[in-house]
Amino acid sequence: MFTWGTTRDGDLGGRMPFWYGYFVREQIRHERRHNAAAQALLHKRSGMARTQIAKTMGRSVESVKELLQDAVFYEAPEDHPERLALARRCITLRNTHLNKEAVMKELQVTRGKALRAFRDAAFLESQRH
Numbered sequence: 001m002f003t004w005g006t007t008r009d010g011d012l013g014g015r016m017p018f019w020y021g022y023f024v025r026e027q028i029r030h031e032r033r034h035n036a037a038a039q040a041l042l043h044k045r046s047g048m049a050r051t052q053i054a055k056t057m058g059r060s061v062e063s064v065k066e067l068l069q070d071a072v073f074y075e076a077p078e079d080h081p082e083r084l085a086l087a088r089r090c091i092t093l094r095n096t097h098l099n100k101e102a103v104m105k106e107l108q109v110t111r112g113k114a115l116r117a118f119r120d121a122a123f124l125e126s127q128r129h
Contacts, residue, residue, distance in 0.1 A: 083117075091125065100118070
């Protein structure tokens with residue numbers, strides 16, 4: 001029987017809020033993305049073609065292309081000033097408490113680039129901690 005949050009639990013002040021699991025899942029998702037990007041870059045640097053990397057990693061060629069772009073950015077964000085500026089703008093907009101759709105609209109880029117900016121922003125924020 002599910003009883004979390006009932007009075008039987010006693011004082012809930014010391015418990016994790018119900019949304020804590022969301023942040024943990026997001027962190028795990030970003031770590032997995034970062035690890036996959038690093039793995040793809042290692043394969044690429046060993047001489048493998050994107051199609052070989054895709055087959056090895058069980059991904060599409062297009063997703064490998066994105067992972068490789070991410071990996072290069074993660075290694076040296078300052079070498080990609082436009083992408084870095086967009087990620088920083090995303091962080092600034094998120095800190096104004098706009099919802100995700102509003103931030104994406106304010107970024108004034110394609111949906112794909114806006115979603116990438118969210119990933120990049122999460123990466124940059126993880127590097128600060």
